[in-house]
Amino acid sequence: MASASGINQLLSRLDNLTFDSISEKYPTTHPEVNPYDLYRVHIGEVLAPIIGVAPEKIHPLIQWTNTLDKGDFVLPIPALRIKGAKPDALGAEWAAKFPEDDPLFDKPVAQGPFLSFYAKGAPLTQSLIPMIRELGAGYGRNRFLGLKDPKDPSQGKKRIVVEFSSPNIAKPFHAGHLRSTIIGSFLANLYEGAGWDVVRINYLGDWGKQYGLLALAYVRYGDEAALKKDPIDHLFRLYVKINAEKDGELADIEARKKEGQDVSDLLANSLDEQARGYFRKMTDKDQEALALWKRFRDLSIVRYKATYARLNIRFDEYSGESQVTEEAMEKVAKEMAAKGITKEDQGAVLVDFTELIPGKEGKRLGKTVIRKRDGTALYLTRDIAELLGRYEKYGFDHMIYVVASQQDLHLQQLFKIIELLGYKDIAQRCQHINFGLVLGMSTRRGTVKFLDDILRDCADHMHDVMRKNENKYAQVEDPEGTADTLGISSVMTQDMSGKRGNNYTFDLAVMTSFEGDTGPYLQYAHTRLSSIKRRANVTDEELAEADLSLLTESHAVNVVRLLAQWPDVAQNTLRTLEPTTVVTYLFRLTHVISSSYDQLQVVGSEPALKAARMALYDASRIVVGNCMRLLGLSPLER
Numbered sequence: 001m002a003s004a005s006g007i008n009q010l011l012s013r014l015d016n017l018t019f020d021s022i023s024e025k026y027p028t029t030h031p032e033v034n035p036y037d038l039y040r041v042h043i044g045e046v047l048a049p050i051i052g053v054a055p056e057k058i059h060p061l062i063q064w065t066n067t068l069d070k071g072d073f074v075l076p077i078p079a080l081r082i083k084g085a086k087p088d089a090l091g092a093e094w095a096a097k098f099p100e101d102d103p104l105f106d107k108p109v110a111q112g113p114f115l116s117f118y119a120k121g122a123p124l125t126q127s128l129i130p131m132i133r134e135l136g137a138g139y140g141r142n143r144f145l146g147l148k149d150p151k152d153p154s155q156g157k158k159r160i161v162v163e164f165s166s167p168n169i170a171k172p173f174h175a176g177h178l179r180s181t182i183i184g185s186f187l188a189n190l191y192e193g194a195g196w197d198v199v200r201i202n203y204l205g206d207w208g209k210q211y212g213l214l215a216l217a218y219v220r221y222g223d224e225a226a227l228k229k230d231p232i233d234h235l236f237r238l239y240v241k242i243n244a245e246k247d248g249e250l251a252d253i254e255a256r257k258k259e260g261q262d263v264s265d266l267l268a269n270s271l272d273e274q275a276r277g278y279f280r281k282m283t284d285k286d287q288e289a290l291a292l293w294k295r296f297r298d299l300s301i302v303r304y305k306a307t308y309a310r311l312n313i314r315f316d317e318y319s320g321e322s323q324v325t326e327e328a329m330e331k332v333a334k335e336m337a338a339k340g341i342t343k344e345d346q347g348a349v350l351v352d353f354t355e356l357i358p359g360k361e362g363k364r365l366g367k368t369v370i371r372k373r374d375g376t377a378l379y380l381t382r383d384i385a386e387l388l389g390r391y392e393k394y395g396f397d398h399m400i401y402v403v404a405s406q407q408d409l410h411l412q413q414l415f416k417i418i419e420l421l422g423y424k425d426i427a428q429r430c431q432h433i434n435f436g437l438v439l440g441m442s443t444r445r446g447t448v449k450f451l452d453d454i455l456r457d458c459a460d461h462m463h464d465v466m467r468k469n470e471n472k473y474a475q476v477e478d479p480e481g482t483a484d485t486l487g488i489s490s491v492m493t494q495d496m497s498g499k500r501g502n503n504y505t506f507d508l509a510v511m512t513s514f515e516g517d518t519g520p521y522l523q524y525a526h527t528r529l530s531s532i533k534r535r536a537n538v539t540d541e542e543l544a545e546a547d548l549s550l551l552t553e554s555h556a557v558n559v560v561r562l563l564a565q566w567p568d569v570a571q572n573t574l575r576t577l578e579p580t581t582v583v584t585y586l587f588r589l590t591h592v593i594s595s596s597y598d599q600l601q602v603v604g605s606e607p608a609l610k611a612a613r614m615a616l617y618d619a620s621r622i623v624v625g626n627c628m629r630l631l632g633l634s635p636l637e638r
């Protein structure tokens with residue numbers, strides 16, 4: 001069965017529409033990957049002569065519903081702006097005129113200012129199930145959305161850079177990095193599914209005076225074997241130790257100064273000063289200093305890669321603050337000065353937005369330093385040069401920075417400076433995707449330090465939860481691996497359940513439960529669908545030939561109606577850029593599937609019915625799996 005068979009089957013029911021006529025008249029629709037596009041086109045075409053408005057005008061106004069009892073689509077009548085008549089009356093009139101024997105819809109229902117449309121079960125079921133099974137992992141993907149020119153695919157894809165995760169070497173991987181990793185990877189998958197060319201960048205915090213200090217620590221206390229074994233941990237320990245020493249020293253100097261002692265010698269030889277000197281060597285490209293720093297960086301990246309792999313995440317580029325060259329910063333510094341964006345203030349260079357931009361906006365953006373008095377560049381300085389460098393390198397159509405809300409101002413300043421530099425078109429391509437805090441994140445081992453700690457702790461907790469059910473536990477083939485996957489699913493699902501901007505409380509007990517809207521529940525739903533298929537013993541051929549007209553129960557039709565929404569949900573998520581759009585849909589879907597099990601048994605039903613129901617569950621398994629993979633979860637089979 002070819003993938004088009006499902007959609008052709010629908011089209012063959014409609015004598016006025018063909019593939020070509022649809023794509024000609026409705027260039028934004030793609031029924032071959034989203035059957036509901038055809039449904040909307042059809043509504044417009046049928047209503048047009050009834051209402052006396054062009055179908056292309058009606059089509060974009062049609063919306064989906066949040067619950068199936070409200071229908072599959074609604075037309076908000078006031079949106080048509082028909083003068084003189086009451087929406088309620090119009091709705092009733094149009095509903096009455098809607099043909100009784102429409103091939104796709106029952107007679108619409110007028111509900112206040114809305115006209116609600118309910119898809120007929122049989123045509124939807126019989127076309128959608130084969131389509132989903134044929135498209136498989138591709139169902140919900142829409143390669144057309146990312147085309148530069150939808151009418152001319154030879155123009156190629158649009159390109160997006162997604163920068164996410166971006167931890168700091170030798171410092172803890174905190175909740176902000178965790179959220180950036182989860183949300184960023186999700187967004188990258190989302191755009192990939194929409195046919196964009198996606199570049200994933202990890203912008204490491206790996207530069208600055210503190211890395212000079214770290215090098216000093218390594219020279220004093222470093223342990224080669226420990227560094228090789230666990231660089232992230234070893235560097236962090238060194239970092240903590242040397243920072244404590246440095247702070248103690250500065251406090252001591254401060255105290256002596258208060259007593260009136262001459263501390264200039266102490267200051268000149270202080271760790272802080274030595275760190276500055278070491279970092280200066282790094283920026284001056286001293287080979288030895290750079291070699292040590294590069295080892296720290298390279299070894300850390302190797303470890304990070306292994307951890308990201310557990311989450312199915314890979315990056316196309318490990319960029320970082322260190323990769324921004326002095327030359328590149330020098331170049332923009334000149335540009336900024338020439339354009340009058342920066343000014344000197346007691347040897348430092350700064351941008352004063354309050355002077356550059358009148359009113360509230362300038363006040364909000366405030367003032368910010370671009371070069372310190374000692375000549376060193378700052379976080380923002382590097383971001384400016386990095387952004388322009390990325391544009392040069394990738395020529396992106398869009399770029400997303402997935403960074404915590406605490407850095408809202410930083411990114412606003414960054415984009416504004418790019419704009420003031422005269423690159424308004426580039427600034428407009430950039431977007432900050434922010435997110436709220438994670439509260440109360442600590443583990444049994446104490447406060448969280450690294451991504452590995454977080455994941456291990458969740459896996460351990462999950463393992464305990466699993467052990468509580470001895471019977472089931474005994475049946476799990478690889479309890480360690482399963483606990484690991486379930487643990488990861490727990491954290492990720494909890495993180496993506498609410499709106500990005502909200503804070504949430506990290507709660508191991510809640511997130512690892514199999515009850516409620518949790519990651520383990522989703523995994524359970526998927527394994528159950530997989531096990532039905534294993535136990536039913538129906539061949540793929542039998543599934544392909546199943547008589548789907550047997551799926552008449554409302555439970556079956558409701559599952560299909562939800563399955564049909566998936567391409568729309570994915571497409572809508574491109575607008576919201578909220579993981580919860582997918583998560584919410586996925587829980588609705590899994591709940592409807594789960595409530596159908598008692599009504600629609602597979603094992604024990606007579607062969608034809610068994611095959612038909614199995615085809616329904618197989619399509620369900622595919623969609624649940626596709627949603628989970630888009631979210632970054634690895635669906636379990638057992």
Ligand SMILES: NC(=[NH2+])NCCC[C@H](N)C(=O)O
Binds near residue numbers: 166203205383
């Ligand atoms: N381009 C950027 N500034 N990205 C965000 C980097 C996040 C930074 N490393 C931090 O931990 O706070």
